[in-house]
Amino acid sequence: MLEQSDLQSLEENLPFWKKVSDDERKVLMDGTIRFTHGKGAIVHDDRNICTGLLMVVSGQLRVYIISETGKEITLYRLFERDVCVLSASCLIRNITFDVHVQAEKETTILRIATDSYQQVGKTNPFVQDFTNQLVSSRFSDVMWVVEQVVFMSFDRRLAMHLLEQAAIAGQDSFAATHEAIARDLGTAREVVTRMLSRFQDDHLVSLSRGGITLTDRDGLYALT
Amino acid sequence: MLEQSDLQSLEENLPFWKKVSDDERKVLMDGTIRFTHGKGAIVHDDRNICTGLLMVVSGQLRVYIISETGKEITLYRLFERDVCVLSASCLIRNITFDVHVQAEKETTILRIATDSYQQVGKTNPFVQDFTNQLVSSRFSDVMWVVEQVVFMSFDRRLAMHLLEQAAIAGQDSFAATHEAIARDLGTAREVVTRMLSRFQDDHLVSLSRGGITLTDRDGLYALT
Numbered sequence: 001m002l003e004q005s006d007l008q009s010l011e012e013n014l015p016f017w018k019k020v021s022d023d024e025r026k027v028l029m030d031g032t033i034r035f036t037h038g039k040g041a042i043v044h045d046d047r048n049i050c051t052g053l054l055m056v057v058s059g060q061l062r063v064y065i066i067s068e069t070g071k072e073i074t075l076y077r078l079f080e081r082d083v084c085v086l087s088a089s090c091l092i093r094n095i096t097f098d099v100h101v102q103a104e105k106e107t108t109i110l111r112i113a114t115d116s117y118q119q120v121g122k123t124n125p126f127v128q129d130f131t132n133q134l135v136s137s138r139f140s141d142v143m144w145v146v147e148q149v150v151f152m153s154f155d156r157r158l159a160m161h162l163l164e165q166a167a168i169a170g171q172d173s174f175a176a177t178h179e180a181i182a183r184d185l186g187t188a189r190e191v192v193t194r195m196l197s198r199f200q201d202d203h204l205v206s207l208s209r210g211g212i213t214l215t216d217r218d219g220l221y222a223l224t
Numbered sequence: 225m226l227e228q229s230d231l232q233s234l235e236e237n238l239p240f241w242k243k244v245s246d247d248e249r250k251v252l253m254d255g256t257i258r259f260t261h262g263k264g265a266i267v268h269d270d271r272n273i274c275t276g277l278l279m280v281v282s283g284q285l286r287v288y289i290i291s292e293t294g295k296e297i298t299l300y301r302l303f304e305r306d307v308c309v310l311s312a313s314c315l316i317r318n319i320t321f322d323v324h325v326q327a328e329k330e331t332t333i334l335r336i337a338t339d340s341y342q343q344v345g346k347t348n349p350f351v352q353d354f355t356n357q358l359v360s361s362r363f364s365d366v367m368w369v370v371e372q373v374v375f376m377s378f379d380r381r382l383a384m385h386l387l388e389q390a391a392i393a394g395q396d397s398f399a400a401t402h403e404a405i406a407r408d409l410g411t412a413r414e415v416v417t418r419m420l421s422r423f424q425d426d427h428l429v430s431l432s433r434g435g436i437t438l439t440d441r442d443g444l445y446a447l448t
Contacts (some may be wrong), residue, residue: 073374
């Protein structure tokens with residue numbers, strides 16, 4: 001059962017909410033369930049191609065793809081108020097790939113069932129418009145990943161990633177394993193370890209078990 | 225002035241053509257111009273963000289991005305009957321990147337002006353729907369590039385590329401410079417030269433000035 005705060009989340013974060021009829025709104029509400037996932041939980045994977053739209057109420061989601069051999073690359077992250085549309089990719093004609101979604105912290109989401117969303121979207125152009133805008137946004141996010149992977153040297157990518165992680169954490173020290181950074185950047189753990197050691201030798205970062213502290217932000221910025 | 229064959233192209237390749245009003249069709253026709261570009265010509269670049277929709281009547285277009293330092297990677301190719309939508313990216317909210325488009329052969333296109341397309345698209349849902357389907361298709365194409373770049377070894381990518389080029393050429397021998405392959409795959413020319421030499425040593429291909437002949441298709445398939 002949805003609480004009043006959930007309805008408020010839907011209303012605030014779905015731009016079409018006030019432009020659908022009462023009946024349509026009821027269909028959407030009846031199709032929405034709140035879930036809380038623990039840190040590390042897989043919220044959506046490519047065996048469930050239509051989990052539905054996921055709106056982040058609190059916490060943080062990582063959207064990524066995974067190869068046959070288990071290699072990963074993070075496409076983008078979703079934070080409070082963001083909506084994941086690729087977890088409902090069956091809704092979108094011509095999307096032929098699928099993504100995985102993992103909770104990076106304890107994360108509460110509102111999941112709008114694909115059927116309900118599709119039913120309202122079929123007749124309501126504002127809903128369709130929202131879907132299409134989300135798809136274009138994610139396309140732009142992925143193009144940014146392409147540019148990084150193809151055009152940027154690894155030291156630059158790693159420096160950008162560390163600055164971004166510090167921004168997310170809100171401080172210079174944050175938890176991060178070399179393994180997790182490798183998954184984000186689509187590379188091997190050894191490559192991350194080697195470059196982080198070089199950064200430490202250059203006094204840009206200080207490494208500890210399971211954590212990283214930025215010790216020279218300006219130096220890292222200079223690399224980017 | 226459009227010829228009868230141009231109108232036929234529009235009718236056959238734009239699924240909304242029969243679902244727009246006569247007035248809307250006239251707006252689209254008045255906004256459409258036929259161009260023929262020589263081999264190698266730049267049809268659209270990121271300084272002209274809204275060239276318009278490009279429909280390929282004959283020939284072949286390459287859609288790619290280019291870095292500040294001039295490095296390139298090909299995102300996809302467009303052939304007869306294909307429509308390029310990213311050359312009209314100002315039409316699409318939340319598309320924050322821009323692409324370049326080059327004619328790889330002498331190529332005739334019909335260019336539908338952004339203004340005309342936008343005018344009809346504003347009121348006609350079939351036109352919007354077509355735009356959105358094109359965007360999703362290209363998004364899927366780009367995800368395929370991401371998977372290749374991040375997950376596949378370079379020998380595998382090069383083998384796939386050579387088989388694809390032979391398929392496009394319709395024969396085992398085709399014109400290709402190491403430079404052009406490097407631009408397609410987003411890597412350096414030296415990397416291509418080194419791997420092609422290895423392929424030649426392994427009797428998979430035979431190299432000549434400006435051209436490549438596949439001499440062992442099965443061997444190349446085995447690599448992919």
